[in-house]
Amino acid sequence: MELILRGAAIYLFLLLLFRILGKHSLSETTTFDFVLLLIIGEATQQALLGSDFSMTNALVLITVLMGIDMVFVKLKGKYKKLDRLLEGTPLILVDHGKPLRGRMKEAKVDTEDILEAARLSHGLEQMHQIKYAVLERDGQISIIPSSS
Amino acid sequence: MRTNVERIKHSLELEEKLDHQLKGWRVQKMCRVGIGIIILLTALGLFGNGLLSSKKIKKNGISLQYEKFLRYEKEMDISWTVTGQEEIQFLIPMQYLDRFKIEKVVPEGYETALTNGYVSYTFKVTKAGETFVHFFLNPKKTGNIAGEWLINKQDFQLKHFIYP
Structure with missing residues (x-):
């Protein structure tokens, strides 16, 4: 016991x-x-x-x-x-190329983290190419490019 | 905090539950403060070895030092300083010792006996000066424990809390 x-x-x-x-x-x-x-x-x-x-x-x-x-x-x-x-639940951090600073601050994620995820997953170069960036439940950042 | 976090409309099929997130962040902040307080209290001795835990009692030429907060299976030292006695007799209640394993008694030249619910340790002192006696005990049960030790018929109340 x-x-x-x-x-x-x-x-x-x-x-x-x-x-x-x-x-x-x-x-x-x-x-x-x-x-x-x-x-x-x-x-x-x-x-x-x-x-x-x-x-x-x-x-x-x-x-x-x-x-x-x-x-x-x-x-x-x-x-x-x-x-x-x-x-937890997923959290949107970038909306149509616009970083949501308040959310990012609370989630302790900075622009560099998002851009790194964008480069790694889709080879994106700039923030405006991101439609949505989502902080997933497992802590990963997933990227949805603007073109898709 | 609430005003700084942006509320947006999106086309993604995901359950964001922003209110839940906000609550979560608030709880996280409170818990971080809690962690800080626990670290501070630990440094002060809430879990042993510190200001809050160390207890000193002095009575008629006998002084005692022990830890109030103990941890399960973490050896502790009950140290006594006795002045001007030719024979020192410690009577420890068996009920108290039921919670501990006696690892070592220093110095070693002592006589032991069982008397009326007590275990007695008697030391002969050839030159009556300041004598130091240490009981190294290992807690074997958790919770509150109190016991009255008798040293040359003087009572000393020891109280501990043993953390799991």
């Missing part, structure tokens, strides 16, 4: 923390962010496993975490509100 509680507590804490940090943190993952994620992983491992380093403990824990994740996936599929709460 303790193992399930540990797993659930860590799962929910990380879910909450990453939701607080926002989508921006995932959209611009730097090398240092990866290092930070490794450190978080190390810190979490101790709390999850405690002093029991047996294979059974690890296997049970993995099953518990996967189980909790499965439950959340099911619930998110069933309840739209929960899905929006946990995953």
Whole structure:
């Protein structure tokens, strides 16, 4: 039982923390962010496993975490509100070549991020060539070019 | 904040839910403040080792220093300074010790016995001066715990909160 509680507590804490940090943190993952994620992983491992380093403990824990994740996936599929709460909603950042500064500021995305996404996905050179730029739920910026 | 965020009409088939976004950003801001407060309180010792956690008691030549806030399975030190006694007897309630594992008692030359719900540790002091005694305990249960230690028949109330 303790193992399930540990797993659930860590799962929910990380879910909450990453939701607080926002989508921006995932959209611009730097090398240092990866290092930070490794450190978080190390810190979490101790709390999850405690002093029991047996294979059974690890296997049970993995099953518990996967189980909790499965439950959340099911619930998110069933309840739209929960899905929006946990995953957020997409946000339009550019409307017909015009950057929406207020939204960009709140979402912590700058013009450079949008232009980079435009270059990478469609080879676009300038802002006016973008019809819509959308910050997706997973933190990616998707671009719809003006010509399409 | 609300006035700065542009409301637009678009032809995209997507559920933007701007009001939900606005609420989300507000909650995120509050939570960031919360994170800051937690970091500050941690630095002050809310989770152990700091101003809020460190407790000192001094009574008739005996002084005690211990941590009020402990963490599960994180070893802690209850340190005593006893002045001018030739024999020092610590009586620790068994109920209190039920929550801890005694890792080490320093110095090691002591006698132990079980008496009337207490575990006693007796130290002989050859030259009565200032004597330092350390009990290194490892919390094995979480929650609130209080216990009254008796040192040469003087009572000292120890209170802890053990975080999971």
